[in-house]
Amino acid sequence: MSLVSVENVGFAYPGGGPVLEDVSFTVPRGANVGLVGESGSGKSTLLRLLLGLDRPDSGRILFDGAPLEAGRARYMRGYRRRVQAVFQDPYSSLNPAHRVERIVTEPLRSLKIPGDHRQMARAAIEAVGLTGDVLTRFPHQFSGGQRQRIAIARAIVSRPELVLADEAVSALDLSTRVRIVDLFREISQQVTMIFVSHDMGVVAALCDRLVVLDRGRIVEAGATADILRAPRHPYTRALLASIPRMPAAPPAPWPPTERILP
């Protein structure tokens, strides 16, 4: 059974036109699904629906076979324990006044999860490649990449079944982005993940399945390898063409060391 099933979902913000139209896809348990599309295609809106922050106008979302009841507080408490999120900006998503331990243990407190929270925070911090001593420090003492690791530790500390990541590497410089993508890849071995990004390169490197959105509609969905090999939709081809290509060989020395032309 799929962990998440999005069925014919439609959504519009009050007073606005449709932002999502007839969106359907499934996320099998254990999968790592990339949700990709240009700015404004509706990715973040879909994520808000998946988080239960907004409700679809039409269609429905099933989580673990049952409807996501965004309006029911009791249901949402249980849901938040099972579903966590990592957002784009590691600068604003961590409370600057709190030490890392308090930040990472926050979901454990708010969800009233029993156990040794300090020990659980230490385990989460180590799982993201940091050491226990960071727990006593404040967010401003870390780089962007380290802060994103802390945000990921907070997302996994309650041992969720699903992690939603919204542009979670977009604000990072290139080399940090590569390392955090590696970390997400490791984490995705243990949890189901939906990774939202406008960056086809990141999503193609990380996710085993892709859902491509264009102006609120799914234009292509399937195994990443299949879509990369034979993109069917012109929009997907355009997104793929926008991935920056690294030079296959180091650039030729300049000035040339040997004569090429006779």
Ligand SMILES: Nc1ncnc2c1ncn2[C@@H]1O[C@H](COP(=O)(O)OP(=O)(O)OP(=O)(O)O)[C@@H](O)[C@H]1O
């Ligand atoms: N709170 C809101 N009220 C009204 N319209 C909104 C709101 N949030 C988003 N929209 C509109 O909904 C559409 C989809 O936006 P959304 O943020 O979901 O797209 P996106 O694919 O995540 O884009 P980006 O990558 O730029 O975040 C856009 O036309 C946007 O202007």
